Amino acid sequence: MGAHFSSPCDDKLHRDNDCFSCYMKKGECKKTYIKYKQCVEEGEKNDENIVNKCFQVTSDLVKCMNANQHYYSEALQAEKDPGFKIFMIMHARKEANKITRKKSSQAKN
Numbered sequence: 759m760g761a762h763f764s765s766p767c768d769d770k771l772h773r774d775n776d777c778f779s780c781y782m783k784k785g786e787c788k789k790t791y792i793k794y795k796q797c798v799e800e801g802e803k804n805d806e807n808i809v810n811k812c813f814q815v816t817s818d819l820v821k822c823m824n825a826n827q828h829y830y831s832e833a834l835q836a837e838k839d840p841g842f843k844i845f846m847i848m849h850a851r852k853e854a855n856k857i858t859r860k861k862s863s864q865a866k867n
Contacts, residue, residue: 778849785829787822794819799854808851 782791797812823830836845 779853781833785823786826787819787830790815790819790822795853798851799857802851802854803858 779791779795782788794812794815797815798808800806801808801811823834827834839845
């Protein structure tokens, strides 16, 4: 999608492709971002329409980011890219899949 974010993440997180989550969680919108991720994870798990299900929490996240532009300016600039929202959903899905796989492997043990 072309979006690149400066990230306070360490090298391991970069290798694991978790820098966007790390970037989001390091700012003032951490709680809202976590709610967003949880909404997407739940929607994926229940095979729901994520756009409709997570509309309010996505709106809350954007409002929070706008209120904290000093930190989230790069993400806000990327939001102007038509593919940004798709990028956010795809990224949240990827993380949801990782969590699901991790929980499945823990349940087997």
